[in-house]
Amino acid sequence: MGSGIFTQDGAAWKHSRDLLRPQFASNRYQNFEEIKNCVKSLIGQIPKDDAIDLQPLFFRLTFDSTTFLLFGETTSSLQSAEIAGQESEFVDAFNLGQGYLTTHSFVDAAVQRALDAADGKKEQAAGEKQRYVFIDALVQQTREKKVLRDQCLNVLLAGRDTTACCLTWTMQVNTVATDVLSTLRSEIQSIIGLGPNAARPTREDLKRMTYLNIVIKEVLRLYPSVPVNSRAAVRRTTLPVGGGPDGQSSVLVRKGEAVGYCVYAMHRRKDIYGPDAYKFRPERWEGDALRDVGYGYLPFNGGPRVCLGQDFAISNFPTFQGPASSAVRKSSFSRCCHNDHLPGSTCTDTLKLAKPFISASALQTCPHPRSSRRHDELFFLERG
Numbered sequence: 066m067g068s069g070i071f072t073q074d075g076a077a078w079k080h081s082r083d084l085l086r087p088q089f090a091s092n093r094y095q096n097f098e099e100i101k102n103c104v105k106s107l108i109g110q111i112p113k114d115d116a117i118d119l120q121p122l123f124f125r126l127t128f129d130s131t132t133f134l135l136f137g138e139t140t141s142s143l144q145s146a147e148i149a150g151q152e153s154e155f156v157d158a159f160n161l162g163q164g165y166l167t168t169h170s171f172v173d174a175a176v177q178r179a180l181d182a183a184d185g186k187k188e189q190a191a192g193e194k195q196r197y198v199f200i201d202a203l204v205q206q207t208r209e210k211k212v213l214r215d216q217c218l219n220v221l222l223a224g225r226d227t228t229a230c231c232l233t234w235t236m237q238v239n240t241v242a243t244d245v246l247s248t249l250r251s252e253i254q255s256i257i258g259l260g261p262n263a264a265r266p267t268r269e270d271l272k273r274m275t276y277l278n279i280v281i282k283e284v285l286r287l288y289p290s291v292p293v294n295s296r297a298a299v300r301r302t303t304l305p306v307g308g309g310p311d312g313q314s315s316v317l318v319r320k321g322e323a324v325g326y327c328v329y330a331m332h333r334r335k336d337i338y339g340p341d342a343y344k345f346r347p348e349r350w351e352g353d354a355l356r357d358v359g360y361g362y363l364p365f366n367g368g369p370r371v372c373l374g375q376d377f378a379i380s381n382f383p384t385f386q387g388p389a390s391s392a393v394r395k396s397s398f399s400r401c402c403h404n405d406h407l408p409g410s411t412c413t414d415t416l417k418l419a420k421p422f423i424s425a426s427a428l429q430t431c432p433h434p435r436s437s438r439r440h441d442e443l444f445f446l447e448r449g
């Protein structure tokens with residue numbers, strides 16, 4: 066992935082963040098007709114009378130939509146999608162390797178085109194000029210090919226898997242929660258219609274779909290795309306609770322020590338979400354009960370490294386505000402816990418980690434079905 070916003074810390078990360086943030090904000094009011102075409106291709110890949118594994122298709126969809134955001138053109142990977150399940154393990158592995166190479170050359174070519182256009186070596190088509198394209202804005206800031214390529218690859222990675230997993234879980238839970246599905250269909254029908262005569266939704270239409278909003282919010286609660294995360298202390302500090310036999314004492318964290326946290330477990334806390342915390346129930350987000358959930362709900366993280374693509378991913382639904390920055394208190398942690406970023410290296414970044422999100426009952430067994438090890442919301446503290 067090279068050196069980009071995701072892999073950097075400290076001053077380099079700050080520079081990347083300042084470089085990329087405006088490009089995300091400028092996309093806010095676009096309606097992305099081309100992405101709707103990608104969705105149409107995806108629907109075209111679904112057989113009417115047979116079972117299908119949707120996840121590979123969602124990965125292609127989000128790959129296409131993110132390349133469109135970045136370069137103003139999609140990779141059209143959906144148009145060549147083979148029906149999942151027919152691919153052997155070998156072909157999968159081969160496709161994976163080839164995919165990396167193709168992605169790199171696609172990104173390189175797109176970067177070169179943007180540079181040529183910026184230097185006046187290539188005439189842009191009329192449509193291209195009007196459209197806001199991430200890379201064109203980025204080349205106004207830097208002409209360094211490696212920087213442009215690495216940043217674009219970082220954003221591609223950040224946007225693709227997270228959004229594809231969110232879509233997959235949304236489909237999965239809705240096949241079971243048929244009552245939710247029928248409410249969802251009624252809402253969509255009342256705003257854009259259903260079936261072949263349905264209108265293509267605009268961003269404004271999406272904002273009016275308040276039930277869809279809370280369905281996705283609930284999906285990201287039970288199945289956060291980034292279920293486990295960690296930070297390293299940039300200075301000696303304490304966590305308010307989690308220590309001692311009853312978990313009520315504070316915990317010393319020395320400079321350089323890594324603290325992992327399990328968003329998956331945090332999102333299932335009964336003291337925040339009630340006795341039915343494990344249940345998929347979008348209605349819990351109606352009313353004010355969870356209005357001040359703050360760092361108890363962290364699908365996009367919080368603080369200075371909050372997800373930059375949130376608006377692009379979910380159309381800036383009004384209730385996805387995330388933890389308010391005023392709730393952010395002590396700033397003692399950096400993003401990275403890799404050992405090579407620990408003391409003595411470049412890890413000087415500070416993440417503002419709010420204290421209230423660490424529960425008094427920090428020692429819970431992680432409810433993830435595939436988790437064999439006992440880990441906690443605060444599941445490890447290790448010497449860097």
Ligand code: HEM
Pocket residue numbers: 070071082131134219220223224225227228231285289290291294295363364365366369370371372373374375377378400
């Ligand atoms: C449902 C979809 C998404 C979810 C749940 C999600 C979640 C997250 C999370 C949890 C982080 C913090 C990672 C960390 O620092 O440990 C993050 C960062 C980031 N996300 Fe997203 N993301 C989503 C979609 C996107 C999309 C579509 C894009 C871009 C097109 C994007 C771009 C980024 C970038 C650039 C960062 C790094 C920010 C930084 O380090 O300053 N994300 N995302």
